[in-house]
Amino acid sequence: MCLCSLTGVCRPVPCYACCCAPSFPRAVSAVSVVSVSSPIGMKFFDRRSLEIARQLLRRYPKEWAQGATLPLLDLAQRQQGNFVPQAALREIADMTKSTIARVRATASQYEYIRLSDSGSPFRVCTSWMCEEKGAQALRKHAQREAKRLDVHINIESASCLGGCHHAPVLWFQDRLYENMSCSDVAVVLKEEKVEEEAEEKESD
Numbered sequence: 001m002c003l004c005s006l007t008g009v010c011r012p013v014p015c016y017a018c019c020c021a022p023s024f025p026r027a028v029s030a031v032s033v034v035s036v037s038s039p040i041g042m043k044f045f046d047r048r049s050l051e052i053a054r055q056l057l058r059r060y061p062k063e064w065a066q067g068a069t070l071p072l073l074d075l076a077q078r079q080q081g082n083f084v085p086q087a088a089l090r091e092i093a094d095m096t097k098s099t100i101a102r103v104r105a106t107a108s109q110y111e112y113i114r115l116s117d118s119g120s121p122f123r124v125c126t127s128w129m130c131e132e133k134g135a136q137a138l139r140k141h142a143q144r145e146a147k148r149l150d151v152h153i154n155i156e157s158a159s160c161l162g163g164c165h166h167a168p169v170l171w172f173q174d175r176l177y178e179n180m181s182c183s184d185v186a187v188v189l190k191e192e193k194v195e196e197e198a199e200e201k202e203s204d
């Protein structure tokens with residue numbers, strides 16, 4: 001089992017620096033890399049993501065291509081928004097010469113990787129320091145506000161997010177919010193609501 005899933009150290013963003021990305025001689029990586037199919041063969045990844053996927057795969061020798069599974073899952077989730085769709089699992093399996101079942105199994109090891117669209121993760125740290133500073137009240141307030149404003153987010157508890165000295169903290173949309181109060185949470189959620197409405201208008 002991956003060290004990240006045991007320790008939670010990499011959460012909420014995987015570091016890829018432990019057993020997921022074993023070190024290997026540069027000479028090996030230079031001569032034996034996995035190639036990625038052309039964009040014509042890919043239905044999920046767009047051109048930009050495919051270019052990043054190529055760069056990721058270049059870090060691994062052909063026989064260790066499956067080591068790129070986690071960064072590719074992360075890439076797919078960033079492109080999609082909140083989760084990794086089935087089409088992406090298939091393409092990642094193809095890129096890493098693996099199977100969809102194996103890719104799915106890797107994804108299931110990480111809370112951070114989602115396989116269904118349950119809303120943007122809104123992660124409130126409930127570890128000791130944040131708990132002492134009112135994390136539970138913050139979480140409950142976020143739930144009430146999210147319901148009232150009808151924003152598409154998924155509120156969840158997180159283990160230490162590394163901001164203990166500015167507790168309580170939360171993680172939302174790739175950003176760490178520190179020293180949060182209930183009124184700060186309300187502001188963040190209102191901004192999210194405005195963005196959601198703007199996106200809806202754009203797509204109409």
Ligand code: FES
Nearest residue numbers: 125130161163164
């Ligand atoms: S305990 Fe909350 S960030 Fe460390």
